[in-house]
Amino acid sequence: MTQIRKLIMGAMVGGALLIGAVLPAEYGIDPTGLGSKLGLTALAQDTPEGAPFEGALEFNIGDYDPTADLINTSVQGLIHLEDAPFRSKVIDIEIEDFGEVEYKFVLPADTTLVYSWEVLNAVGDGVYYDFHGHPSSEDAANYPEGFEMAYSRGEGLAQHGSFTAPFPGYHGFYFMNIEEGPITVRLKVSGYWEEHKEMYRAVQDNVILNEDF
Template structure:
């Protein structure tokens, strides 16, 4: 009735072969998960391969951007002590900004400190208009940190990234940040050491708001 011959029992794969194939496929999936998917999507790199392939930084940025989007929808609550004070006292009867979010005029100064536990990351952003310039200086106490200075436009598309500079195991940086577009621009730090590290940031210049977003 059929022109093709049906396979014999001997030609069919045995249960052992099927089981081995399943185990091999599962092991390959686990290896891919640990070495590529976790670093690229979540910044988790238990093997170190993701950092060697520059996938971990991609995941850290994705996590930071997601945290920023979440924080914009919900008031910021953070148990980490953050000290942020204007350089000049406001006039009597004037209002002072909160530690988490500070609105300011151009060419005034702010400072804040953030303590990072081992493996912890933090991000601070300035709301700036295109071509606005902010001067900054950050230093660390207790060790070096990895950092990424970058910016996000308002309503940034998924996966967008614009970098100004990054480094590993650095103990400080000084310079000016000129906004490439309207949006949020700032710094992401992560403590890769085994001890607490404190980051002290000072900013001044033409920005509308300073906010810790992670």
């Protein structure tokens, strides 16, 4: 009798769920009125095909709060979407004894460059480097005459980092060989540049290449 009683009770509970919840939610059939009170009948109201959605879409985007213990909203401005995948490149820059090279990337504003460079065959101090940027000749009129922005300067054998262009234009590296003898600087980059090229090269102050920008 106990087993039969369990089966009967299970059937009763299942029937109650069917009548009180499933029928109102799936088919809009609400014989008890409970589905309407619980808002289940609204789930069964299909939107006609092609009809505009009349609900209000709310996105949980807010400003970054560095003092917050927990951030549950999307933080405005931390993601910058691009139209194409990022590029990656390994560039070996040969620099003669007493040589200088400037290598630039054309970047739109707010795009990112992740970089890592090192002197492969250093025996001394490596290079003097100057990571900087300037606008193109087309945009130069929008900036003060001779405008240039420095990002990092120093002497060393390597540097690794990420960079976001503050303005559109040419951004990149100037290297001066302070070793004794020729060297190779290996530059690894990933990012959203439009083009890249060697802009300037000189040996013992004799200019070999000087590209307009």
